[in-house]
Amino acid sequence: MELTEKQIASELIYDGKIITLYRDDVLLPNGKTGVRECIRHVGAVCVAPVTDDGRVVLERQFRYPFGSVLTEIPAGKLDGKEEDPESAARRELREETGAQAEEMIFLGDYYPTCAYSDEVIHMYLARGITFGERSLDEDEFLNVQLVSLEEAVADVLNGTIKDGKTQTTLLKAYLWLKENRR
Amino acid sequence: MELTEKQIASELIYDGKIITLYRDDVLLPNGKTGVRECIRHVGAVCVAPVTDDGRVVLERQFRYPFGSVLTEIPAGKLDGKEEDPESAARRELREETGAQAEEMIFLGDYYPTCAYSDEVIHMYLARGITFGERSLDEDEFLNVQLVSLEEAVADVLNGTIKDGKTQTTLLKAYLWLKENRR
Numbered sequence: 484m485e486l487t488e489k490q491i492a493s494e495l496i497y498d499g500k501i502i503t504l505y506r507d508d509v510l511l512p513n514g515k516t517g518v519r520e521c522i523r524h525v526g527a528v529c530v531a532p533v534t535d536d537g538r539v540v541l542e543r544q545f546r547y548p549f550g551s552v553l554t555e556i557p558a559g560k561l562d563g564k565e566e567d568p569e570s571a572a573r574r575e576l577r578e579e580t581g582a583q584a585e586e587m588i589f590l591g592d593y594y595p596t597c598a599y600s601d602e603v604i605h606m607y608l609a610r611g612i613t614f615g616e617r618s619l620d621e622d623e624f625l626n627v628q629l630v631s632l633e634e635a636v637a638d639v640l641n642g643t644i645k646d647g648k649t650q651t652t653l654l655k656a657y658l659w660l661k662e663n664r665r
Numbered sequence: 666m667e668l669t670e671k672q673i674a675s676e677l678i679y680d681g682k683i684i685t686l687y688r689d690d691v692l693l694p695n696g697k698t699g700v701r702e703c704i705r706h707v708g709a710v711c712v713a714p715v716t717d718d719g720r721v722v723l724e725r726q727f728r729y730p731f732g733s734v735l736t737e738i739p740a741g742k743l744d745g746k747e748e749d750p751e752s753a754a755r756r757e758l759r760e761e762t763g764a765q766a767e768e769m770i771f772l773g774d775y776y777p778t779c780a781y782s783d784e785v786i787h788m789y790l791a792r793g794i795t796f797g798e799r800s801l802d803e804d805e806f807l808n809v810q811l812v813s814l815e816e817a818v819a820d821v822l823n824g825t826i827k828d829g830k831t832q833t834t835l836l837k838a839y840l841w842l843k844e845n846r847r
Binding site: 504544594 | 776778807829833
């Protein structure tokens with residue numbers, strides 16, 4: 484089956500702080516027209532920092548859309564389309580948790596909502612972790628905790644950890660470490 | 666650290682087909698005000714259908730935000746907030762691939778973008794798969810393929826499969842089947 488859609492028109496609906504929303508008309512494979520709502524996003528990074536003694540650095544952060552505090556790995560937006568993702572991951576890790584990494588292992592890209600957003604999150608496993616001072620943005624509020632990687636993976640599998648990037652990255656980090664006997 | 670944010674005001678920016686976008690003012694934990702862009706979404710389901718001979722039913726679908734064809738597991742929106750997620754997962758599976766399942770195993774919830782959307786995707790593993798006719802929506806275009814679960818998991822780990830819900834659900838399904846010796 485032919486699958487490709489072609490843009491006919493594009494209308495900017497909202498240009499915000501995090502989200503830029505477009506409403507586009509497209510030509511469908513069957514020759515009809517359709518509407519695509521599409522968020523354009525600068526891109527982001529996330530990082531599973533695993534210490535030498537097998538613990539992962541997790542964050543507890545209030546997430547407004549859910550009105551509750553969620554457990555996540557450190558993450559953040561790129562400063563711009565050109566920022567090197569590994570540098571951004573090191574920056575977010577240091578700012579949010581105070582941790583620095585000797586080694587950053589790329590675990591692949593993650594498309595959170597490919598139906599209506601072009602956001603890409605670049606996933607990393609960080610090793611050789613040492614801790615210094617964190618430096619949160621003025622309007623950033625989060626608590627940091629250290630949990631054994633096994634416990635965190637169990638919380639992914641039993642459904643306690645619900646954030647998508649955190650689920651994927653923790654499982655990939657766990658399987659990578661097992662595969663590479665680290 | 667106190668983490669909770671309180672809504673002060675809410676403005677509807679766009680009420681669309683898939684996306685409803687609000688721009689809210691919030692009171693931050695430090696007493697200042699901030700802005701939260703927030704998408705409200707009806708919710709969705711996704712399902713990893715694994716056949717008796719260990720193959721998973723995958724879809725190839727054009728995703729407009731990326732301008733390319735992606736590999737995903739069957740998925741779709743709830744018909745409404747009240748629709749039972751397991752029924753929705755069975756419906757999407759049947760419509761998109763023609764497959765029916767004897768058993769649906771709930772693998773937990775997945776929040777794709779908790780920073781700016783309240784979307785929840787309910788994840789399932791489907792077993793006891795039989796195939797009938799599929800019945801796509803008029804404006805839905807996708808191809809179906811059967812791939813060994815091991816191969817699909819390898820494609821998650823090596824970064825070939827990029828869709829978030831597909832990565833998480835395939836890894837959870839794989840680990841669930843291993844754990845339960847199925």
